[in-house]
Amino acid sequence: MEDPFPSFWDHYASSGCTLAEMLNCADEKSNSLGFMELLNMHDSAAFKEEEEEEPSIVYYSNSKLQESLNAPQTPNCSSISSESSDRGVINKEEEDGEGEEDDNDQKKKTSKQLKAKKTNQKKKREQRFAFMTKSEVDHLEDGYRWRKYGQKAVKNSPFPRSYYRCTNPACNVKKRVERSCTDPTIVVTTYEGQHTHPSPQPQRPHAPPPVFSAAPSLANIQLMNYSLLVNGYMGGGGGAQQLSFCSQPPALTASNGLLQDIVPWPAAKIEEEEEEQ
């Protein structure tokens, strides 16, 4: 089969940068394109159609890669703001200001109901983007600070799903973290929304110069999915399902830093696990 998405990896191969660096480079470009945005801009029209259903998934195979992404992955995106506005976000003060109850319990209930209404009105979801990483830790460092606000058991999965929210009060980006039910080493991270602030963590000093003008598309990056997703790796439990893949791995070599970490998922392992089930 042909590689339908050669451009990104072509750029990559000639850049001498790590994948994360390339993504970060893009983030630093004048257009303020970041990791998330780069991914989201893939066929944006189609993505918008899908954004309220399932996120797209990118698969990274090594925690090192993830660690290396500790630069903004969910960057500022002014173009999204219009979308946010039509989400009908309710000003909290406005909502809460409808009268103060003396009774705490009633207050509590009222507040919960209001919140429920809020979430209801907020039904239009933010742009979501999911990717998979092979990592031992659930919560991967991505340069932003997150506060865990919930954890739920997931049906058809022995692993709970954790809910995180960006600690910046002005930023309503959320992310969900769960492990693949079929392989505990796979962490599925789903981002929702766009950060409205820069990453609190300093950029790495040796950030390389931009090396490509054309931002990689989601499809490009999904090249990394190639072996995992062929096998329908997410199983039934994960929430993330718009799996796509490319039959051919990008022409990666082990010579470019993190790239060596992007290894094809061992099909044999998957087969083993399927036999176990």
Add this chain to the structure above:
DNA sequence: CGGGTTTGACCGGCGC
């Protein structure tokens, strides 16, 4: 003491 995590409860959506 402030910030983050845990955890049980609650709510809405959805399928039957």
Add this chain to the structure above:
DNA sequence: GCGCCGGTCAAACCCG
């Protein structure tokens, strides 16, 4: 209508 499930809240707790 009912039950299941995902998502969220918030009090209690933990930790540096």
